[in-house]
Amino acid sequence: MYAFLSSPAALTFGWVLLGLAGLTTVVLVTMPDNRLPLSRRRPGSEPQGSGIQRMANAATDAVEKMLRGRNTSFDAILEEAGVTTPVKDLIVIVGAAALAAFALGLVLGQPVIGLLLALLCPIIGRMLLSTLADRRRKEFGKQLDEVLQMMAGSLRAGYSLPQAVATIAQEAGVPVSQEFARVTNEARVGRSMMDSLNDVATRMRNEDFYWITQAIGINREVGGNLADVLENVSKTIRERTAMKRQVAALAADGKLSAIILMLLPFVVSLFLFISNPGYIMRLFTDPLGWMMLGAGVVMLGIGGFWLTKLINLKY
Incomplete structure (x- = not known):
């Protein structure tokens, strides 16, 4: 399996997957969200469209059938975030992004990194929805x-x-x-x-x-x-809002320091990956490097949790 992933055939396969994922994402993003099936608008008419559009529709229909009859929290999450994109389209878009990430890893000759990026796509999507929901609540x-x-x-x-x-x-x-x-x-x-x-x-x-x-x-x-x-x-809420803003101003310095400390390892890793790829790639190819990465993730998680508790003031 690893021999195939490092072969020229994997490179061609990666380019094909990358193009397919990109086209699927573009079609789903540009298609209107409130479209009606052609059978409802023109009874007896056959659906038209390009092959990639029919493929995207087939993928969304398959996801809809999979979600039908199941109690999921996707609708509630999208409502909180104010996202009007249907759940089925969003799932296919995230899947296409994960496929593109894996294909990019194959194209670059780093299938392990591509697999990790593919696994991170759903997590990043969920974090993005949480960010949009928090922003919407603050605006409310x-x-x-x-x-x-x-x-x-x-x-x-x-x-x-x-x-x-x-x-x-x-x-x-x-x-x-x-x-x-x-x-x-x-x-x-x-x-x-x-x-x-x-x-x-x-x-x-x-x-x-x-x-x-x-x-x-x-x-x-x-x-x-x-x-x-x-x-x-309303008067009580105005007083509470003034206190919240004062607390936020006092905690702004600590939040900025926490953001810098959390981003520093990733920025340094990106700089080393660009300037000296052979040096940084030993972390992903050597068992000792895997242990160091695991220890780094654990320590970064502990540090992030600690900093969050320090800057999240209760009053």
């Missing part, structure tokens, strides 16, 4: 003060709570408008608005919005002026 938290003021103003103008929520869905920015539009749509089909708002708080993992939902729920039970309640909550 920044807009809460404005949302409360708009809601209180709408209530003082004589709007009901569902009308105020619908107004925010139309006037607020992303991602608040998306979440409140979902609440409005769920309320129109008969779901309790409080349940929808609680789902938003859970999905956004925002403690301040959880307070808002609790204040709205208590007010609906005991009565009172909801606009005044929301203004008081």
